[in-house]
Amino acid sequence: MKKSLILLFLGLMAFPFGIFSQIMPAPERKEGEGPYNKLIVRGVTLIDGTGAPPIGPVDIVVEKNKIMDVRVVGYPGLPIKEDRRPQAGANDKVMDLEGHYLLPGFIDMHGHVGGTGQGTPAEYVFKLWMAHGITTVRDPAASNGLDWVLDHKRKSSTNTITAPRLLAYTVFGQGATKPITTAEEAKAWVNENKRRGGDGIKFFGAKPEVMQAALEENKRIGLRSAMHHAQMDVARWNVLHSARAGLTTMEHWYGLPEALFTDRTIQDYRLDYNYQNEQHRFAEAGKLWKQAAAPYSDHWNKVMQELLDLDFTIVPTFNIYEANRDLMRTRRAEWHDEYTLPSLWRFYSPNRESHGSYWFDWTTEEEIQWKENYQLWMTFINEYKNRGGRVVTGSDSGFIYQLYGFAYIREMEMLREAGFHPLEVIRASTLKAAEAIGMEKEIGSVEVGKLADFVILEENPLQNLKVLYGTGAIRINDSNEPIRVGGVKYTVKDGIVYDAKQLLEDVRTIVNQHKAREASRKLKQPGLDWE
Secondary structure, three states: OHHHHHHHHHOOOOOOOOOOOOOOOOOOOOOOEOOEEEEEEEEEEEOOOOOOOOEEEEEEEEEEOEEEEEEEOOOOOOOOOHHHOOOOOOOOEEEEOOOOEEEEOEEEOOOOOOOOOOOOOHHHHHHHHHHOOEEEEEEEEOOOOHHHHHHHHHHHHOOOOOOOEEEEEEEOOOOOOOOOOOHHHHHHHHHHHHHHOOOEEEEOOOOHHHHHHHHHHHHHOOOEEEEOOOHHHHOOOOHHHHHHHOOOEEEOOOOHHHHOOOOOOOOOOOOOOOOOOHHHHHHHHOOOHHHOOOOOOHHHHHHHHHHHHOOOEEEOOHHHHHHHHOHHHHHOOOOHHHHOOHHHHHHHOOOOOOOOOOOOOOOHHHHHHHHHHHHHHHHHHHHHHHOOOEEOOOOOOOOOOOOOOHHHHHHHHHHHHHOOOHHHHHHHHOHHHHHHOOOOOOOOOOOOOOEOOEEEEOOOOOOOHHHHOOOOEEEEOOOOOEEEEOOOOEEEEOOEEEEHHHHHHHHHHHHHHHHHHHOOOOOOOOOOOOO
């Protein structure tokens, strides 16, 4: 499976994506209560996802899985005005949550479910996502096979498993018996993907006439698309080419600096560069933004404006590269000990074969280059948002020490670092993401008529996004002792109320069971014998 994972993420279209080694499927749902004929959530402070400021106290009425009423019922610091409250019948479910914060369910725009290389059972991944309030996930690869993802999508939509709703974006060429080399072959594959039930396509690259035909046909038949502009094709097809041809979203940032080149046409690769050497690939990528046009220069502005005019969406996934600027911080994140499977930890460890496990000789110099890379990258993303561009939240978890759920919250923090106001961060994670997948009429904000997808917690996430982590945030209590506060308390999906902390405890149980089977109680740091 390691070899197939690498081929998948390199986007080599000659690989016949017809056979997959699949992870353990999700079990039948045992968690969650509801949906109810009527559910009334009382007294919350609402952050609705539209960019509006918090308001409360608010009562929210849900019937089955739909929001039927959002009603302001008073003023902070004063008694609730009972005459304003929606009335509950004898059989209605009422949750008294005065003092809690309620947000729309989060959307992970780049969520791989993992594979046998990582050893991640579906239940493990799904519960980590749901425990962090993620109620919708776009799977940009369908790397367990399209049929597997569509099966879990169906089960999630009927709530027979505990999982976010899923969107399957099939890798271009998946299932083909031979390389796709002509426009006609590309169009035929695109239509077959729709016939099989794919929600969209994930591209890595191909020759220009194939990319042009595939993107135009995909858009014509009403599907959406994502693209990681891999270095193997980016010299002849960058982000501007993709956006003009109809690409919906670009993933990461590959292809964007190349569109911003002014004094070169090809990345300044080291002369012994080999794309199969992942340290070469990622270390050299950390020098790319310095090769692009300077921020706010004429060419920089011209490229940005064209992308804005095309209503193009960017999924930066800042978090997935964070180890490049601070390997120790990312590797030692506090949640790894309790929530990272030993098989996943092995997958992360330095290895010439596993994708993203490229720490062959990572140096201070590489980290400094990546810190400078982030500054330039974040400048573009923040300004793109400021000028009205759509930027959304995606995590790309399961690689490079980034753990499902936790990494999504870290991505929110990094959007904040880039310059987003916390309300803009929430909007990127909810309504803007819903727009990018064409579901803004159903999800993405807390409004009457939409699906009842909520994130509920006791702390204000605008004051500290860290309270959204499953491990919460550190605070000192009145006895001068450090305590933990926060963590999502309830995740509501389709009107079903899940105890988010219990979901996280279920994950700990899964991890401990795996550790017990392997007689491995601790995650060892690479090359350190004392552990």
